Amino acid sequence: MMKHTELTLHFVKGVPRDLAPGVLYVSMEYGTVVHSCCCGCGHEVVTPLTPTDWRLTFDGETISLWPSVGNWNLPCRSHYVIKNNRVAGAEFWDKARIEAEQKRNKTAKAKFYAQSAEPILPEQCELPQLAAAVPTRNMPKGLWAKLCRLFG
Numbered sequence: 138m139m140k141h142t143e144l145t146l147h148f149v150k151g152v153p154r155d156l157a158p159g160v161l162y163v164s165m166e167y168g169t170v171v172h173s174c175c176c177g178c179g180h181e182v183v184t185p186l187t188p189t190d191w192r193l194t195f196d197g198e199t200i201s202l203w204p205s206v207g208n209w210n211l212p213c214r215s216h217y218v219i220k221n222n223r224v225a226g227a228e229f230w231d232k233a234r235i236e237a238e239q240k241r242n243k244t245a246k247a248k249f250y251a252q253s254a255e256p257i258l259p260e261q262c263e264l265p266q267l268a269a270a271v272p273t274r275n276m277p278k279g280l281w282a283k284l285c286r287l288f289g
């Protein structure tokens with residue numbers, strides 16, 4: 138059972154050392170959300186916002202986090218969904234399901250970071266038409282700098 142079913146939002150720069158229960162600390166500076174476990178056990182739960190971890194939706198008043206928060210590494214092993222500041226308990230996951238999810242997450246991360254490490258191809262750059270229309274080899278240096286300023 139969840140002790141905290143409704144969370145209060147706190148937008149913070151840095152995350153405080155002592156977390157108040159029932160408060161969702163959102164730090165855009167560090168791209169992370171931290172809260173004290175909603176089951177009431179008091180453990181700190183960190184949900185980093187990255188393309189392969191959690192994503193946050195802010196509607197101007199409330200926050201939703203997706204996917205669900207699974208505290209598999211905490212003694213309580215609680216699992217819940219935060220939607221519009223409300224906490225809804227989710228089903229208990231057995232060991233096999235947790236391991237499958239951890240494996241999926243690891244693969245997704247490896248795939249994502251391998252992709253973003255690839256160099257940007259000319260056709261993906263900001264000035265596709267210009268780059269094609271003006272041979273950069275023959276372009277005066279000053280003009281190139283001007284273009285960079287214009288589009289940069």
Ligand SMILES: [Zn+2]
Binds near residue numbers: 174177178179208
């Ligand atoms: Zn807990």
